[in-house]
Amino acid sequence: MSRWNETITLLSAPEAYQDDEGGWHEGERTEREVFCNPGIIGTMTMAQLRSSEVRISGNDNVPEVGLREMAMVYVRQIDYDNEDQCIYHGKEMDVIAATTERENWKLIIRRRVGND
Numbered sequence: 595m596s597r598w599n600e601t602i603t604l605l606s607a608p609e610a611y612q613d614d615e616g617g618w619h620e621g622e623r624t625e626r627e628v629f630c631n632p633g634i635i636g637t638m639t640m641a642q643l644r645s646s647e648v649r650i651s652g653n654d655n656v657p658e659v660g661l662r663e664m665a666m667v668y669v670r671q672i673d674y675d676n677e678d679q680c681i682y683h684g685k686e687m688d689v690i691a692a693t694t695e696r697e698n699w700k701l702i703i704r705r706r707v708g709n710d
Contacts, residue, residue: 598629603681628673633666663705674699
């Protein structure tokens with residue numbers, strides 16, 4: 595992992611805030627562009643993600659296993675702050691798994707129907 599020649603835009607969830615009159619507002623989501631390294635999603639990772647989806651949903655139905663826009667990228671630990679969405683290659687995606695790997699975070703990202 596010596597090439598850090600791609601970028602990903604990390605999107606933070608909007609933080610609610612209270613104005614001077616006591617009213618609550620949703621706030622703005624922040625965007626930060628950081629360098630990343632693309633990775634390869636292996637077969638074992640895909641099987642683990644599908645298994646997790648079934649356990650999380652608590653549903654006995656077979657999960658959808660069709661083609662999805664997914665990617666894996668590495669970002670430096672200093673650059674990642676638990677964001678749950680991102681823009682990668684011009685597409686908004688959800689961070690569905692994040693694990694540390696040495697001095698980096700490995701992010702599994704996936705596009706879903708609700709992404710713009």
